[in-house]
Amino acid sequence: MDFELSEEQRLLKQSVERLLVDRYGFEQRTAYMKAPGGFSRALWKQYADLGVLALPFAEEDGGIGGGAVDVMIVMEALGRALVLEPYLATVVLAGGVLRHAGSQAQRASLIPKIADGGLILALAHAERQSRYDLADVATTAKRDGAGYVLDGAKGLVLHGDGADKLVVSARVAGKPRDRDGIALFLIDAKASGVSVRGYPTIDGLRAAEVTLSGVKVGAEGVIGEPGKALAVIERVVDEGMAALCAEAVGAMEVMHELTVDYLKTRRQFGVPIGNFQVLQHAAVDMLMATEQARSMAMLAAMMAEEPNAVERHKSIAAAKVQIGRSGRFVGKTATQLHGGIGMTMEYKVGHYFKRVTAIDVLFGDADHHLAAIAKMGGLLAAA
Amino acid sequence: MDLRFTDEEAAFRDEVRSFFKQNLPENIRRKMVEGKKIGKDDIVAWQRILNKKGWAVPHWAKEWGGTGWSPVKQYIFLDEMQQAPAPPPLQFGVQMVGPVIIAFGNEAQKKKFLPRIANIDDWWCQGFSEPGSGSDLASLKTTAKRVGGHYVVNGQKTWTTLAQYADWIFCLVRTDPESKKQQGISFLLIDMKTPGITVRPIQTIDGSREVNEVFFDDVKVPVENLVGEENKGWDYAKFLLGNERFGIARVGLSKERIRRLKELAAIERVGDRPLIEDERFRTKIAAVEIELKALEMTQLRVVAAARNGRGNKPDPASSILKIKGSEIQQTISELLFEVVGPYGLPYQPSQIEDDRVNEPPIGPDYAAPLAPTFFNWRKISIYGGSNEIQKNIIAKAILGL
Secondary structure, three states: OEOOOOHHHHHHHHHHHHHHHHHOOHHHHHHHHOOHHHOOHHHHHHHHHHOOOOOOOOHHHOOOOOOHHHHHHHHHHHHHHOOOOOHHHHHHHHHHHHHHHOOHHHHHHHHHHHHOOOOOEEEEOOOOOOOOOOOOOOOEEEEEOOEEEEEEEEEEEEOOOOOOEEEEEEEOOOOOOOOOOEEEEEEEOOOOOEEEEEEEOOOOOEEEEEEEEEEEEOHHHEEEEEEEOHHHHHHHHHHHHHHHHHHHHHHHHHHHHHHHHHHHHOEEOOEEHHHOHHHHHHHHHHHHHHHHHHHHHHHHHHHOOOOOHHHHHHHHHHHHHHHHHHHHHHHHHHHHHHHHHHHOOOOOHHHHHHHHHHHHHOOOOHHHHHHHHHHOOOOOOOO | OEOOOOHHHHHHHHHHHHHHHHHOOHHHHHHHHHOOOOOHHHHHHHHHHHHHHOOOOOOOOHHHOOOOOOHHHHHHHHHHHHHOOOOOOOHHHHHHHHHHHHHHOOHHHHHHHHHHHHOOOOOEEEEOOEOOEOOOHHHOOOEEEEEOOEEEEEEEEOOOOOHHHOOEEEEEEEOOOOOOOOOOEEEEEEEOOOOOEEEEEEOOOOOOOOEEEEEEEEEEEEHHHEOOOOOOHHHHHHHHHOOOOOOOOOHHHHHHHHHHHHHHHHHOEEOOEEHHHOHHHHHHHHHHHHHHHHHHHHHHHHHHHHHOOOOOOOOHHHHHHHHHHHHHHHHHHHHHHHHOHHHHOOOOHHHHHOOOOOOOOOOOOOOOOHHHHHHHHHHHHOOOOOHHHHHHHHHHHOOOO
């Protein structure tokens, strides 16, 4: 049992944090948001130079062979800086599909490009009706010679409008919500029949609605075994949730720091407002919520590589519940304790609040996962 | 970063678990599971079993019976003990006064008291709170006036847990009425048989008698019963209160209670289904399980930090343990009450206190302790520094507010 970072991990943390301190000031971030795709390509290149884009991929595929804890370290740093870049979409989600299900040829051709920053990917899985049910795929893939033809619509594709290629799920058999019959495909975002409607999300990041009409995919674009993709998607989404938990912890830390600083500097009634016990206790409640979230983000990272899929999912879902609840609590309290200034677009804290709220919603909010865990019988066996 | 115990730690856990399984008397274990009253005899009997094994006071210095276990092993030991479930060691002795005597007492005091604490040959109670000194403990008024070779103690202590069994009490007393609050306080060991001591029970809302008032009326205490230096007692009290890091969250106990909760919720029915399948109820259980998992992880972070020698500087995580631990225990006790629905209402103290009661219980045989325990456990967020005081401490010490 060990909660310390290794020397390498400490260096990784330092180097990412140092880069972001230099390059992710609030005004800089506002400028990046206005760039095409809603993020900084220059910074993306610097992530590549630091090796973080190669981090979770196997060395033989051109990666660094890092684990979920390494990803956690990066995501927490990205959360602290409130970054806009598509790390989750490209490296964790779509990249995760390639890691777990990509063929030798697919990995060899794509991973080095991800690693050097030359390829942005997005995972197009959810649909308008699917809410948080990963098996609810209505998009179809019909056989067409050696390949397939895709028809359907994908929603809330994170960074879908900045992506060069999309990893798309579609049904080769069965009906929506069947566990069997789902397949994964790699398509070019500019392929004929693909239409991408990008938009900003409430947290300042980007997503897209993607329509597929008669999109042809060759055999080389099929990822993994058609019909059996759900287990891959579940695994990747678990890893994505673990990564989001870490990102949220970074954001909560900053909200807490900003709030405590504000309590020390803002004066009313002739004293710093941090002298008031009711505000002190609220700040302590934020600390507790943040630390409980940190504990669960660590659990999620350490369980992300657990071979037993049920145990893996339960732990990560439990972490997601904690992060959802803690994130909303810390965000709301940070805004409240800042008073009016916390309500303004020009001040940081509200942006962090929006991001942690978005993180709660992504891949199932606290209520969703709580109900699911309860249905599975909870975490402990009865006496 | 790694969640798994080392092979050695895992083997240790198995050893501890199987020792508890084989040596915890079944009648005591049953009372613990059922939430019935654990008496003095039960606590003493269990402590002596542990003492025989050499596990009575694992966290003490080795020369006084400590085991030299790593923080991780100490944690495993307590966690397994709570899950067994075995009675908790009498904290006033092994957790509180024992470590104070080891750290600040003289050789004679160590020889006289420590072995008897480890074996509960002496039952200790704690004389800190007074009627006018709760959260503001340093305002205490009980005085000890030096007269020749004695202190003469006058005043009143209150909320004195299990003083009705006590052979000894350790007290904070005011030895210098002139100096500022925290200075002028001394740490005295007082024999409960000394003339002038009166113990009066206080009944708590659940109907039980755990706490007492203790009155001191010209009680003569030999000066050799002073621990450390005169007027330094506040430092020793702070040491004592900051001493407990591994058991305070009571994660093991809460795990055991959740298992019990699920067991009972599978027996109780709502309509044609077991209560455990009721969506609202099972969601409430899952919510507290997740809180508990987070607390367990937080606890493990603190334990691991202590193992890595970072135990002396305050870890923000450790401050959360008492607050969150108390909230979780209280939530579980409320759910256990809720499990039996209206049969939480019949008040049957004899079913809780007397394990050889002949009368059949009213309602299910597991119901009687549940409501009283819910009410009794409200104390957890009050004693040892209320949760509000804990938050004041965190605000000041960690947040710098």
